[in-house]
Amino acid sequence: MEVKIGVLHAPREIVLESGQSADEVEQTVGEALSGKAPLLSLTDDKGRKILVPADRIAYVEIGEPAVRRVGFGAQ
Template sequence: MDVRIGIKQSARELAFETNDSAEELRALIEQTVAGDGTLLTLTDIKGRQFLIDTDSIAYIELGAEVGRKVGFVS
């Protein structure tokens, strides 16, 4: 699943791929934002963790499920 997170007052966005489904991500995001959580923690396919301050999130885009890549990948 492709994930893109826009950060307030930043021209760049955080983009990565994760193994979580859209439903799992949506539930985690809603639970964190609705609760007392100030940090949203997400993990990409390489095991890197991203800690994002929920107050600084402008938007979150959940893309299509990641399929198998074909061809030369470096």
């Protein structure tokens, strides 16, 4: 699942591939934005943890699951 996080006062967004489902990511983001958690904490598919202060989140875009295609006909 591709997740893009816009951070206030940062020129670039954070992009990661997460093994979590869209519902799990949405629930985690919701908890951070509602004040239940001071940090948005997500783990990418390589096991790295990404932490963003909840009060600095500008937006979160949750994409479709990534499908990796191999071969000459992959588009």
